[in-house]
Amino acid sequence: MTNLFLLQVLNGVQLGILLFLISAGLTLVFGIMDFVNLAHGALYMIGAYLLASFSAVTGSYGAGLLLALPAILVVGLMLERLVFRRLYERSHLDQVLATFGLILIITEGVEIIWGPSPLTAPMPAILSGSIPLIGPLKYPVYRLAVIAVGLLVALGLYLLIRHTRIGMRLRAGATNRPMLSALGVDVNRLFTFVFGFGALLAGLAGALVAPILSVDSGMGESVLILAFVVIVIGGIGSVKGAFVAALMVGLIDTLGRSFGPILLRAILDPAAASQAGRTLAPMLVYFLMAAVLVWRPSGLFGRAQS
Amino acid sequence: MEARSKVALVLFAAFATVPVLAALLDDPFLLVIATRMLAFAIAAMALDLILGFGAMVSFGHAAYLGFGAYAVAILSRFGITDLFAHLALGVTLSALFALPTGALSLRTRGVYFIMITLAFGQMAYFFFVSLSALGGDDGVTLPMRSTLFGQPVLENDLTLFCVALGLLIALYALCSAIVGSRFGRVLTGTRENITRMEAIGFSPFRYQLTAYVISGCITSVAGVLLANQAEFVSPAFMNWHRSGELIVMVVLGGIGTLTGAIGGAVIALLLEEWFGMLTDHWPLLFGLVLVLVVLFSPGGLTGALRKLRRGQ
DSSP: OHHHHHHHHHHHHHHHHHHHHHHHHHHHHHHHHOOOOTTHHHHHHHHHHHHHHHHHHHSOHHHHHHHHHHHHHHHHHHHHHHTGGGGTTSOHHHHHHHHHHHHHHHHHHHHHHHOSSOBOOOOOGGGOSEEEOSTTOEEEHHHHHHHHHHHHHHHHHHHHHHHSHHHHHHHHHHHOHHHHHHTTOOHHHHHHHHHHHHHHHHHHHHHHHTTTSOBOTTHHHHHHHHHHHHHHHHOTTOHHHHHHHHHHHHHHHHHHHHHHHHHHTTTSOHHHHHHHHHHHGGGHHHHHHHHHHHHOTTOSSOOOOO | OOHHHHHHHHHHHHHHHHHHHHHHHTOTHHHHHHHHHHHHHHHHHHHHHHHHHHOOOOSOTHHHHHHHHHHHHHHHHTTOOBHHHHHHHHHHHHHHHHHHHHHHHTTSOHHHHHHHHHHHHHHHHHHHHTOGGGTGGGOEEOSSOOBBTTBOGGGSHHHHHHHHHHHHHHHHHHHHHHHHSHHHHHHHHHHHOHHHHHHTTOOHHHHHHHHHHHHHHHHHHHHHHHHHHHTEEOGGGGSHHHHHHHHHHHHHHOTTOHHHHHHHHHHHHHHHHHHHHHOTTHHHHHHHHHHHHHHHOTTHHHHHHHHHHHHO
């Protein structure tokens, strides 16, 4: 039982790390550019597809990753140039609609290019085993590597945002955009940078999960909604909030699904417990979100709304 | 008569000619698609009530379609087939869900509101996905359509169409009454400036929440109709794509005009049908139209028409 618990905690952390990679880009775009990008999940999906294709062509996961990351960056910058740039000054509703349209286009486009059946991506050979953790408990090396990469990115982001000039501008942009541009910063270039960076993070998340999940055209959507929950809980524009909230959501979702039915068995008969557990588990994160909002309407680390 | 009511009359009259047209062309499918249009018109109108008049962009409204649809499925399972009972349960479920989630969502503004309603909508979606008693993900086929005063008259597509049209007209009357009332004016006031409404002594929260609940309840009527039309209910009724489509309908038609929402629903479904005939990948074309409309015609169809008229 303890082992199962540890295993599920690790799985929860891993889901949380992925959610963080996706929500970090999303929240930066929100916080700094005040832009609602529903198509962010689609970038994650494209990342996974690109990795699967490039790995298949080159025969190696590493080479696939090296090719997929710049490619997703190009895709993100192209979208910014073609569509998003025209929507910065528009209402949130317009942004929601246009990016919703983009999701339809990208999802169908992906199915046209790669076909409707799911793809699989190879796992890098050196990371394909499991290592013993405690006693008989083993854990796949690849999943540990995903957690490690995520933590490194989180650290890198922290250093970038807290200790570099670009980070200073990002923070300034999130606080007061007109003032930043009045100080002579080329805000348009900053926007393009943030967008490309966000796309890169989402694509990286997609590339990382490709070997452990099936790569299909629906994968972006479930993750997008969870990323929204993460951002709402963490507070829009706060990368720290996204990190904390992503881990919370990842853990609660994973632990709720595996231990909810077991806990419920204490008060219900087994059949009812497993049904109730299955029904309630996917809703747990939304309960968490509701609870956080009752307490702090602008999220854990969000600024009070004007 | 006001210009707006005239447009509504024209729209309803156009709908009324559909059965004649279907009979002349001997194409019963026309009735089916027109019934779906009526149902979505009701839902889009209900959404416009809060989106257009209260500036509340709800991205979870498909949940209420689902409550209406599942009300039919649940009661049918217990042998209760009366349409009024189905409508009553749909409205009740919607009110029970809209009240707490609306109250929570309204603690926030703007983007937060959009995302929270989206998340609550998904919560309802996942609830029905995991509810294996009602078919879970696969959904459930209805044994029969709702009965009207104990008679299975809705089995006839024409009767179902007439009931749907009757409901649309009645609910349009209700919505315009709401919009024109003191309540509606306060609501429109909150759209323009919440702080000012507070300053002149109103409590915007109560008005917004009431409007949100009413909108959810009306949307569930559309769900009851859709379930009857398809004789099938599944969580796909409440997927977040559906919520997006409802917003699209409102915006295509022009925000803040009830007739615009009805027109938007008609156009959206026509586009879907048309693109569906052209290619299996019709969502791609639909998405393209959506992006282009947003980029080049922000006011939707009503805005474009207005621009044209001004240009002439």
